[in-house]
Structures are given as structure tokens and as C-alpha cells.
Amino acid sequence: MEDIGFILSTYIATFVGSVALAWYYLRRGKRLAEQLPPEDMPWI
Amino acid sequence: METVVLLSKAVAVLGQFPVLAGADLTVQRGEIVLLQGPNGAGKTSLLRLCAGLLPLSRGEAVVLGCDLATDRDSVRKRVGMLGHANGLYTDLTVTENVRFWGATVGAKRGEVDAAMARMGVGDRLADVPVARLSAGQKRRTALACLVARRAELWLLDEPHSGLDAAGRDELDSTLREATRAGATIMVASHELERAGALATRLVEVIGGRIREQPIATPPSTETAGR
Amino acid sequence: MAVTQNRITNTTATDPLAERSVEPAKRRRGGATGTRFTFVLGAATIASMALLVLFGLFLSPADITQGESVRILYIHVGTVWVAYVAFGVTAIASALFLWKRTTSLTWDRIAGASAEVGVLFMALTLFAGSIWGRLSWGQFWVWDARVTTTAFLFITYVGYLAVRGLGGSHQQRGRRSAVVALLAVLEIPLVHFSVKLWRGLHQEASVAGTTKVQLENLMLFSLFLALIAFTLLYVWLVMHRQRVLAMQDALDDKGLDYALAARRAESSTAATTSATTTAATGGTV
Amino acid sequence: MFRVARYIAAKDLRIELRSRVVVNQVLPFAAIVMVMFAFALNTDAIVSRVAPGLIWLATMFSLLILVQRSFAIESADGATDALKAAGVDPAGIFLGKAFALAVQLLVLEILLLMPAIVLYRARVQWDSVVLLVTTFLAATCGLALVGTLYGGLAAGVRGRETLLPLLLLPVVAPVLIGATRATEAAFHTGGAVVADGWSWLGLLAVFAALFGVGGTLAFGPLIED
Numbered sequence: 001m002e003d004i005g006f007i008l009s010t011y012i013a014t015f016v017g018s019v020a021l022a023w024y025y026l027r028r029g030k031r032l033a034e035q036l037p038p039e040d041m042p043w044i
Numbered sequence: 045m046e047t048v049v050l051l052s053k054a055v056a057v058l059g060q061f062p063v064l065a066g067a068d069l070t071v072q073r074g075e076i077v078l079l080q081g082p083n084g085a086g087k088t089s090l091l092r093l094c095a096g097l098l099p100l101s102r103g104e105a106v107v108l109g110c111d112l113a114t115d116r117d118s119v120r121k122r123v124g125m126l127g128h129a130n131g132l133y134t135d136l137t138v139t140e141n142v143r144f145w146g147a148t149v150g151a152k153r154g155e156v157d158a159a160m161a162r163m164g165v166g167d168r169l170a171d172v173p174v175a176r177l178s179a180g181q182k183r184r185t186a187l188a189c190l191v192a193r194r195a196e197l198w199l200l201d202e203p204h205s206g207l208d209a210a211g212r213d214e215l216d217s218t219l220r221e222a223t224r225a226g227a228t229i230m231v232a233s234h235e236l237e238r239a240g241a242l243a244t245r246l247v248e249v250i251g252g253r254i255r256e257q258p259i260a261t262p263p264s265t266e267t268a269g270r
Numbered sequence: 271m272a273v274t275q276n277r278i279t280n281t282t283a284t285d286p287l288a289e290r291s292v293e294p295a296k297r298r299r300g301g302a303t304g305t306r307f308t309f310v311l312g313a314a315t316i317a318s319m320a321l322l323v324l325f326g327l328f329l330s331p332a333d334i335t336q337g338e339s340v341r342i343l344y345i346h347v348g349t350v351w352v353a354y355v356a357f358g359v360t361a362i363a364s365a366l367f368l369w370k371r372t373t374s375l376t377w378d379r380i381a382g383a384s385a386e387v388g389v390l391f392m393a394l395t396l397f398a399g400s401i402w403g404r405l406s407w408g409q410f411w412v413w414d415a416r417v418t419t420t421a422f423l424f425i426t427y428v429g430y431l432a433v434r435g436l437g438g439s440h441q442q443r444g445r446r447s448a449v450v451a452l453l454a455v456l457e458i459p460l461v462h463f464s465v466k467l468w469r470g471l472h473q474e475a476s477v478a479g480t481t482k483v484q485l486e487n488l489m490l491f492s493l494f495l496a497l498i499a500f501t502l503l504y505v506w507l508v509m510h511r512q513r514v515l516a517m518q519d520a521l522d523d524k525g526l527d528y529a530l531a532a533r534r535a536e537s538s539t540a541a542t543t544s545a546t547t548t549a550a551t552g553g554t555v
Numbered sequence: 556m557f558r559v560a561r562y563i564a565a566k567d568l569r570i571e572l573r574s575r576v577v578v579n580q581v582l583p584f585a586a587i588v589m590v591m592f593a594f595a596l597n598t599d600a601i602v603s604r605v606a607p608g609l610i611w612l613a614t615m616f617s618l619l620i621l622v623q624r625s626f627a628i629e630s631a632d633g634a635t636d637a638l639k640a641a642g643v644d645p646a647g648i649f650l651g652k653a654f655a656l657a658v659q660l661l662v663l664e665i666l667l668l669m670p671a672i673v674l675y676r677a678r679v680q681w682d683s684v685v686l687l688v689t690t691f692l693a694a695t696c697g698l699a700l701v702g703t704l705y706g707g708l709a710a711g712v713r714g715r716e717t718l719l720p721l722l723l724l725p726v727v728a729p730v731l732i733g734a735t736r737a738t739e740a741a742f743h744t745g746g747a748v749v750a751d752g753w754s755w756l757g758l759l760a761v762f763a764a765l766f767g768v769g770g771t772l773a774f775g776p777l778i779e780d
Contacts, residue, residue, distance in 0.1 A: 003339055006342070018503055025303065025514055033303075036521060041302065065533035123640065125636075144562065437712075437713075442780055446776075452773070461728055464758055
């Protein structure tokens, strides 16, 4: 069970990395949306 | 009369900056058009657009019958452009440079020699490396390369800069001769006295747009009366 | 921009800057780049990730030979799968961008978004993989063909992202980066083959042979869960990134409108003084 | 295309003959790199064991410099623009510059081989000369083609000095591996025999062929603005 640190670190790194990227995309999207009219966002 | 250059609301962008902001211009075959205007007005960009070196962002541009929006490649071979830089290889001699640029359009030896003689870099300077030439001699060599390329549309950016009086005369007579042979010329120049006497038409470039100027009063008289 | 804006607002009423005061997009669930679909997708991603943690860390058994470290496998296989899919998508989207009949900046943005997500997952793969290597082989790194190729893929796509960031027009960015992405497709098999040949000659058995895992049903299920969870995450990330990039490009185009207006104003203010300009420049001869 | 390639290559080689940058600057650089390797590795036995790899590493560093130089010639006085404005076939430019680069690299490698034999005590038997020559030719072609391709991409962008190694080095890894193993076989280092070298030569040939075709197609869109 001394490997538990190693095992957990891979899970934590993966989730932290993914969440950080997702958060960055959402924040960037929100900031850009403030400067653009809705017709430039056809997915809405 | 045949239209060589037709620009309609042409927009061109450098980085994020619109160097041309909706330029309208029509040039007929055989004209010598002088572009004038302050620094940063878009003269160089206008020439580069016509040479197919600057992508067209909006509007229309047709040069020598080719649509610049879709087909920039076929224009390039038929257009001769002399920019601020000479486009010479400084380690090579004058002859080697002119021959190289002549070879890009398949010019023959005789035409290359004639072009060099025309611009006065024929005999004494022929085998001197370009690095050892003076600024004016380099300019002459660059013009000889241009002459050797036998372009249908000549785009010259400050061609007189660095040339001595004899060089300017040779250039002017070369240009007049080229138009008689069917070429069309656009010149951007601050030297109105020299270029104004040559030009058949005066065009002002300001803020990336174009304004026609009446040619009735040649700038040479203007400066003479001063 | 700030300077030119000020100059514009007090010239004419018809310039595009008048449209500048844009209504901010209505505040919706999932932010500006979200839709109902991505919201559901995101929820599914989070749910499947939670399940993966539950099964991967607690419910699935330890392996007979690998012990507890087999749990890293779920993360490792999931991330490496996504990374390879991402680079595959980048290559296909790049080809579609270059192909005249399907060319569209959307393909370019999908390629870019996919590569960016792929680079992140490749980094995570290398991390999880080296930890796993440490536990099962006693080494963080082995010169195995697959491992080495993965490292090269990572560096190659970091280079790809650098090429995307070079600037220039959108078309130029698209053309350049698409060519680089297709050259990477040429490069990777060569790297893989050469490293394989290299190891094959110098080392009798590849280390990968010693890591046989007997997969039980529950372990197999966890592995599938990982693949599903990471694929969902990948799709969510790429969709959002693609939209952010589209907005960025649209904003660049808008910036051009304002800059154009500013440039035109330059010519209209200069018009009144053009006569004097002419005289002045004439005088400098 | 080949007519264009011929006059571009002739021009590049003539410039090199006049300026002698390869002989006067790049060659001393490569030689000092090889001496530094010997300092770093210290033991004679190790040095002669890894000699083939060191030769190719030094070549690769020199390649980076030569590629930069090859495109600096064009951008020094705006010749890049002039070439574009003259509508010169990009495929021809690519092949011409790659050929000139290959010739310069080959000269460099031959001149490097001599100090390598002296410094690293490599032994060349007569039976391996054919393998050695073909390896050098194939590897050099591959390096020159890839170098020109990515050099053209990096030319004229900001940060080209750092971008070029980032793009180029991962791509040339197969050449480093293949050429080193084949050279080891030719030198009989570590008990390698000449027969081992030929499969590596195949890899080098495939590499050169793939990037020759790929580069000819890709160079145009890559340098277009």
C-alpha cells in the first residue's frame, strides 16, 4: 500500500489538469462573449 | 483602351492593421501613374497588392485580367516590382545577379546584357560584387534586373532614391521606352519634380484610400514658381 | 486601439463603431460557449468520471501480478486514447481544411482545439505512464518504442501549437499549421519504426512484454468506463475550445472593422490639408 | 521545376563559394563541438564507442546553422519577396535550396570525418567504404530536405532561431538513429558488422524519399502569405 501516493497522484494530476483547461476555456469564452454580438455565436 | 489595374473597395491587412482601407483605382495600359502621399499612407502596400504580394482581404482587385482574390500566382510572373529593398545577393557580382533574375523569367543572355548596358552597369561594374557597390549603383543593378524581366506592369517604390542625375535620366528614358513598348507603370515617389514630369497621371494615397489629382498643373511648375 | 477609438467616436455617425456597444450575451447555463447539448455532455462527463473514480479506485480488484498499481492503468489508457484520437482528428481536420472543396476556417479551429487538448492529455499520459513504469518496472522511463514515440508526439504537437501562434492572417495560420500537422503524420510512423528497429537490435525483449495484465470482468468494465469518460471529456473540451477560437477570430475581424473606420477617418481629415501636404512634400525635393 | 531548381542551387552554391561561410565558420564550430564531446565523455574507450553518434550530432547542430544561413541569404536584401514577386515555382526553390544545402552538408561531413577518425580513433576498413558512402549520401539528402522544408516555414517569422530547432530536431530523430547505427556498422564499433548497416540504410532512403515528395508538395503553401 506504499504505492498509494503514486496511484492517487496520477488521478489528481489528470483531474486537476482537465478542470484547469475547462475552466480556462469557459472564462475565456465568457470574456469574449461580452465583446461580441450574438450573431457571431451561431451555436446559441 | 485596355484596363490593366482595376481596384474596387480593395482592403488589405498587415497583421491586424488595414494598410489599404477600400482603395478604388483604374489604370489603363500605357499609363505612368504617380502615387504620392505622406509616409504610412499605403503607397507601398498598394504596389505590393498589385504585385500579388499582399493578400486581398475584401473588395475586388483585377490586375492584368487576373483576379487577385483567387489567383495571385499568375499575376506575379507578369509584374515587375522594385521595393525599398533591392533584392540583390550581395556576394554575387552584378552580372550574376542580373542573370539570375533574368533566368526567373527565362530571359536570354542578350537581353540580360542589353538591360545591364541600359542601366549603365554593363562594362566597368559588370564583375564587381554587389557588396562593394555604392547605394546608387546597387539601385541601378536592381533596375537592370527589372528591365531584364520584361514585365507588363512595373511597380516601382521610390525608384529614384539613391540615384545620381545621370541614373535618373536613364531610368526615366527607360520607363518612357517601356510604356511605348506596351508596359504600364505605377511609381510611388516623393520626388515630385522628377516623377511628376514623367507621369501621365497623379494619384494621391491617404489613409489607405485613393484620391485622383488633376494633372493639369504639373508639380514641376509649382516648385519652379516657389 | 484605444486611441483610434476616441478619434472615431467624434467623427461620423455612420461608422461601424456605433455598433460597438454590444448587448452582452444573455447569461445562460454553461457560459457563453455552452449549449444545452454541451451542458448535458458536461454532466455526463462528470458523472462518468465519478463512476470511474469509484470503480477504478475502490470497486475493481487489485491485479495478481501488478497489485494496486493496475489502477493507474485506467487513467493511463484513457488519456493516451484521447491523445491519439485528438491528434488523429487534428490530421483529418487539417486535410479537410487544405482540400479545396471542403476548406473552411472551422476545420482549422477544430484542428487547433483538438491539438491543444491532445497536448494536455499527452502530458498527462507521460506522467501517469512514467509513474506506472516506476511501480511495475522500477524505472520512471524506459526506452521502449511506444514510450519514445509518445514523447516525440508530444514535442511535435507543442511545435504545432507554436506554429499556430505565429500570427498573420487566419488563412495563413490555417494553411501553415495544416501543412505542419500533415507533416507530423509523415514523421510519427518514421520515428516509431526507427526507434522500434533500434531497440529491437540492442535489447532482446521489449519491456512491454513483462507487463501482461490478466483482466477480470470488473477491471475490464472499469477500463471501458475510463474510455467513455475520457472521450466525453475530450468532446466537451474540443467543442468549447472550438467556439472560443471562433469568437476570437470573429473579434479579430471586428477589430478590422474598427481599424478600417479609423483608417478612413485618417484620409477624410487629411483631405482638407491635402493641398498643403502636396506643396510640403513637393518642397522637400 | 528542375530548371528553377538548377539556377537556385547554382546561385546558393556560388554564394557559398564566394563567402566561404561553411568552411570558415561552420566547420570550425562543428570541430570544436566534437572536441567538447570528448571533454564531456572523458574516457577514451567511451569516446571511441560513441564516435559515430557524435559525428552525427555535430552534423545536426551544423544543419541548424546552415539552414538559418541558407534563408538569411534570401531575406538579407528582400530577395524572398523578389522571388515571390517573380512567381518562381516554390517546388523548384525547395529542391534547389535543398540540393545546395546537401552539397554543403556533404562537404562538411567529409571534413568532419577526418578529425573524428583522429580524435575518436575510429577505424575504417576497406570493406565498409561502400556502406559508409551510401549512408552519408542518404542521410545528407534526408537532412537537407527536411531542413529546407522547416527552414522555409521558420524564415521570416519572429522567433525563428528558437522555432527552427523545436520543429526540426524531433523530425530528424530517425536520421540520427539510422545514420548512427549504419556508421557504427561501418566502423565495427561495439562488435557491429557491416551487414547490420544495410537495413538502416533502407530507413534513411525511405526518409529522404518521403520528405522529398512531401516537401515538394508542401513548400508552396508553407511559404505563401
